[in-house]
Amino acid sequence: MAPSGTICKEVVKSNTASSDYHSPSADLESRNSPSRKAAAAHTGHSRVSSHNEVQELLECPVCTNLMYPPIHQCPNGHTLCSSCKARVHNSCPTCRNELGNIRCLALEKVAASLELPCRYQPLGCPDIFPYYGKLRHEQSCRFRPYNCPYAGAECSATGDIPSLVEHLKNNHKVDMHDGCTFNHRYVKDNVLEVENATWMLTVFNCFGRQFCLHFEAFQLGMAPVYIAFLRFMGDDNDAKKFNYSLEVGGNGRKLTWQGVPRSIRDSHKKVRDSLDGLIIPRNLALFFSGGNRQELKLKIAGRIWREQ
Numbered sequence: 001m002a003p004s005g006t007i008c009k010e011v012v013k014s015n016t017a018s019s020d021y022h023s024p025s026a027d028l029e030s031r032n033s034p035s036r037k038a039a040a041a042h043t044g045h046s047r048v049s050s051h052n053e054v055q056e057l058l059e060c061p062v063c064t065n066l067m068y069p070p071i072h073q074c075p076n077g078h079t080l081c082s083s084c085k086a087r088v089h090n091s092c093p094t095c096r097n098e099l100g101n102i103r104c105l106a107l108e109k110v111a112a113s114l115e116l117p118c119r120y121q122p123l124g125c126p127d128i129f130p131y132y133g134k135l136r137h138e139q140s141c142r143f144r145p146y147n148c149p150y151a152g153a154e155c156s157a158t159g160d161i162p163s164l165v166e167h168l169k170n171n172h173k174v175d176m177h178d179g180c181t182f183n184h185r186y187v188k189d190n191v192l193e194v195e196n197a198t199w200m201l202t203v204f205n206c207f208g209r210q211f212c213l214h215f216e217a218f219q220l221g222m223a224p225v226y227i228a229f230l231r232f233m234g235d236d237n238d239a240k241k242f243n244y245s246l247e248v249g250g251n252g253r254k255l256t257w258q259g260v261p262r263s264i265r266d267s268h269k270k271v272r273d274s275l276d277g278l279i280i281p282r283n284l285a286l287f288f289s290g291g292n293r294q295e296l297k298l299k300i301a302g303r304i305w306r307e308q
């Protein structure tokens, strides 16, 4: 047996019988699969345990992510994923031997025979996927957690909608309002500070759902502008069931915008950069504000309604 076959042989064995091989990264892997106990209850213990050990072998020992083809190995049989292979300068991270260009086809084939639950199973996703289809599903799984919609600072909080609503209230002190129509005032005294984008977030409870009203200054090409837009705390297919309008004016003039709220799956910046909202050139905003053109005093009126 060539030394390069070692690890693949063990993989095949552990797929047919419950072997007691444990990869050094077994502990890390179990973190990624909190769903195993639930799966065991359904499918019987022995099948699931061999399944799990194969799954552990599919975890890259360097970065701990699951490996997808091409899966590489060194002449001594140590496997690693293709993105790690590109980073290790042709030296096996485990034994320091020259890495070469050896693929572990057997492990790739064993992976193809696996079916695994979605990684969001603990959050409610009931689906089971072939190994190579799982990743694609997880990128759009409706149970995947949402990112915090607060735009002002880097916030790494994630969770379901009710927990993010609590998080916005408690951690970001965001104003919450009930109702599908609103009148919101934005006041800022130093209007020339467009670079340090002034931004604000208000959340509206309407139809039992939550909508984030964003307001901020940014530079559109050479022109300083303000933008106001609405994001929906939920998925895109639900966001599309709503419409909203925004209106701002003064001195007998008025700008209006009618749009569809964007899901918070779309980042704040993505929505802003696609200009999907009410855009107010700064000159016009100052004109609407009245007074000495040094202070921003905008009143934005809005309404949210359900698409019939």
Ligand SMILES: [Zn+2]
Binding pocket: 060, 061, 062, 063, 064, 065, 080, 081, 082, 083, 084, 085
């Ligand atoms: Zn890796």
Ligand SMILES: [Zn+2]
Binding pocket: 074, 075, 076, 077, 078, 092, 093, 094, 095, 096, 097
């Ligand atoms: Zn090695």
Ligand SMILES: [Zn+2]
Binding pocket: 118, 119, 120, 121, 125, 126, 127, 137, 138, 141, 142, 143
């Ligand atoms: Zn899922």
Ligand SMILES: [Zn+2]
Binding pocket: 148, 149, 150, 155, 156, 157, 167, 171, 172
């Ligand atoms: Zn946050």
